[in-house]
Amino acid sequence: MSKKPSITQSKLPLSGRIVMFFIRHVQQGMSSMGELWRNPVSSIMTMAVLGVSLSLPAALQVLVKNAENITQSWNSAAEISLFINKGRSEQSIQSLLSRIKAFREVESVTYISREQALEEFQRLSGFGEALSYLDENPLPAVVTVTPSLKYSSPTGARELLVKLERESEVDFGRLDIEWLERLQALLKLLEKTVLAIAALLVLAVVLVIGNTIRLAIMNRRTEIEVMKLVGATEAFIQRPFLYTGIWYGVIGGILAWLIINVLVWYLDGALAELLGLYGSELTIQALTFSELIKLVLLASFLGWLGSYLSVRQHLRSIEPS
Amino acid sequence: MIQFEQVSKVYSGGQKALMDVNFHLRQGEMAFLTGHSGAGKSTLLKLITVIERATAGKVSINGHNIANVGPKHVPYLRRNIGMIFQNHHLLMDKTVFDNIALPLVIEGFTHGEIRKRVAGALDMVGLYGKERHLPIMLSGGEQQRVGIARAIVNKPPLLLADEPTGNLDPKLSMDILRLFEAFNDSGTSVLIATHDLGLIARMKYRTFTLREGRMLGGERSAAEENMR
Numbered sequence: 001m002s003k004k005p006s007i008t009q010s011k012l013p014l015s016g017r018i019v020m021f022f023i024r025h026v027q028q029g030m031s032s033m034g035e036l037w038r039n040p041v042s043s044i045m046t047m048a049v050l051g052v053s054l055s056l057p058a059a060l061q062v063l064v065k066n067a068e069n070i071t072q073s074w075n076s077a078a079e080i081s082l083f084i085n086k087g088r089s090e091q092s093i094q095s096l097l098s099r100i101k102a103f104r105e106v107e108s109v110t111y112i113s114r115e116q117a118l119e120e121f122q123r124l125s126g127f128g129e130a131l132s133y134l135d136e137n138p139l140p141a142v143v144t145v146t147p148s149l150k151y152s153s154p155t156g157a158r159e160l161l162v163k164l165e166r167e168s169e170v171d172f173g174r175l176d177i178e179w180l181e182r183l184q185a186l187l188k189l190l191e192k193t194v195l196a197i198a199a200l201l202v203l204a205v206v207l208v209i210g211n212t213i214r215l216a217i218m219n220r221r222t223e224i225e226v227m228k229l230v231g232a233t234e235a236f237i238q239r240p241f242l243y244t245g246i247w248y249g250v251i252g253g254i255l256a257w258l259i260i261n262v263l264v265w266y267l268d269g270a271l272a273e274l275l276g277l278y279g280s281e282l283t284i285q286a287l288t289f290s291e292l293i294k295l296v297l298l299a300s301f302l303g304w305l306g307s308y309l310s311v312r313q314h315l316r317s318i319e320p321s
Numbered sequence: 322m323i324q325f326e327q328v329s330k331v332y333s334g335g336q337k338a339l340m341d342v343n344f345h346l347r348q349g350e351m352a353f354l355t356g357h358s359g360a361g362k363s364t365l366l367k368l369i370t371v372i373e374r375a376t377a378g379k380v381s382i383n384g385h386n387i388a389n390v391g392p393k394h395v396p397y398l399r400r401n402i403g404m405i406f407q408n409h410h411l412l413m414d415k416t417v418f419d420n421i422a423l424p425l426v427i428e429g430f431t432h433g434e435i436r437k438r439v440a441g442a443l444d445m446v447g448l449y450g451k452e453r454h455l456p457i458m459l460s461g462g463e464q465q466r467v468g469i470a471r472a473i474v475n476k477p478p479l480l481l482a483d484e485p486t487g488n489l490d491p492k493l494s495m496d497i498l499r500l501f502e503a504f505n506d507s508g509t510s511v512l513i514a515t516h517d518l519g520l521i522a523r524m525k526y527r528t529f530t531l532r533e534g535r536m537l538g539g540e541r542s543a544a545e546e547n548m549r
Contacts, residue, residue, distance in 0.1 A: 016429070016431075017429055020429035020430070020431065021429065024426075024429060222410075222412070223412050225410070226410050226411075226412060226423070227423065227427065228396070228399075229370075229372075229399065229404055229410065230399065230400070230404070230423055230424040230427060230471070231396045231397065231398075231399035231400035231424060231427055231428070232396055232427045233393075233396045233397075233427075234396075236396075236427055319372070320372050321372065
């Protein structure tokens, strides 16, 4: 008895099926793009919602990026002031200076002698008259140490301070970085807030796309039933919906990028003025091209994910009866 | 081609649609399935196309037990069965061409091949030149023939029709039956469910009769059934 042909085998050769698989992908991708054009109002509404939802995390990313830029330039400004014991000779101070300079943690050293300190104090404080009544100069000599880049972080600078204080000529040292630490803590908080908000908005994007796709599936219920009746696989039926989700994501991502650029352009003048007051010449940076690509990739992934979740849930429930 | 052995189907509500049904549709045979509405005709067709699964018994197609066909393979099974419905299940917003091409698109034929086959199918059902029409522009009989063209366009070895002449007048109904005969002549097995006994009485084909979910008497001709 001859072998009966399988009732589930395809009539096409394997090679033809593989080629057609890719052609179908392109066709279904394009036709789902066309599908968006056919219902322009609802498509544009959905894309606008996605653009706005995505622009917020992207704007926060711009904020964090620029804040980091600014504080990095402040970071290296950390300085350690060392107050020298009174009664040390100029010679011993000079030897201290040369020893400190040799530390690999130290970028540069400035010495302010007692006389210079007094002079400066008289000039800047307005107490010059009062000082002249004193018998002797009350001010200590000061050595200002700028840590090298590697040790300019709060913890690094603190380590260096402890090391410097071990020198016998040094009375005590002061590291004025508390404000920097607070700023950094603040930045960390900002960054975490941004992450949390971004996560929520990303979830919103997935839900919006999921719901849009759900409506699209419901609208095409009869078509899906017929396709199942004539032998369409789940993969074939769900593919146009997945592409629709991806297109939503891509266009939403591009919209978000446009919104950010407009926002940056709008804020740039005001921010430059503010930074000018702080003596900084930094300009605000918008999203770079690679960040645009990342944004669009992320958005299209979210679009795919939203529609995949929706398709999984709703396509199965539609069966011919 | 199709074999039912002791097949029963009980719906989840407890409604017994089929009880111990046995029948065999031979390779290349054309036959009718009759009975009053509610007798189980539609359920029987649904078991063949795996829209429903049997509660008990064995349904085989081409010698393969379809209980062994998993959900993933059901679509491939359906590609080998042309289905025709009373309400024809056409997509109203797609052209006649797109409707008929659907099974070919699903199976992954090239565009050129699809055009050729759709033209051939339209020619066979007598609708040549109506590719660009929307189904709404066609008469009931023409719509039914579009449904038939879709069912035969990928040349399935088995054709199932559920009340294909339900909405048509006797003359159109006869035309449709002649069409099925033509497919049968070219080797396709055909099973037609209908309650239109007057229509099939004059024909020489075997008739399976269902009554309240049971198959009556096995293989009786429609003429005999009519005389009772």
